[in-house]
Amino acid sequence: GIQVEQSPPDLILQEGANSTLRCNFSDSVNNLQWFHQNPWGQLINLFYIPSGTKQNGRLSATTVATERYSLLYISSSQTTDSGVYFCAVWLSGQNFVFGPGTRLSVLP
């Protein structure tokens, strides 16, 4: 099956810093999504991004499907950005395959 890797596994930032999170996947997929799991466990959809680049405020994401990776950029990080960031990939109609996540801690 499809394998998903994320890096780094853990990241500690000072408030205001920028960061890049990476998601690599082993096979061609036609769907990819980034999620933020907040400290209470709620998964929040960030980007549905099977290819190309999207931006939403301080967050942006780029997926290069032909090279099987996606990047999530967080600029001017805030303490509320803390949590775990997951990417998930899937073929249409099939189950999600989640990566192991990147645990982000933003210090005040």
Add this chain to the structure above:
Amino acid sequence: GAVVSQHPSRVICKSGTSVKIECRSLDFQATTMFWYRQFPKKSLMLMATSNEGSKATYEQGVEKDKFLINHASLTLSTLTVTSAHPEDSSFYICSARDIYRQGLIDTQYFGPGTRLTVL
């Protein structure tokens, strides 16, 4: 739109009892719902896929007699943990696929999760 609720959000029970968790899609219909389990500091692990009006499909290694899933309507799926034991303590998350968004984004919408503690 695309809101999924779970109830209860937190439950503590004694070993040997059964616990039922409800998952509802509030503003859309979902023929397919999914149940995940998440251990501390780990990723989500798919337990089963629940299709309205039919038997659930369980992932390898998930005991179907331990984790009973019922998907009686297009907006409700339930997970019952039978004869719960401390090792069943975990965070359980459901999700739902919106069937009417065909041609748009084929994604899942996640509930807020249920934290189960078995004493």
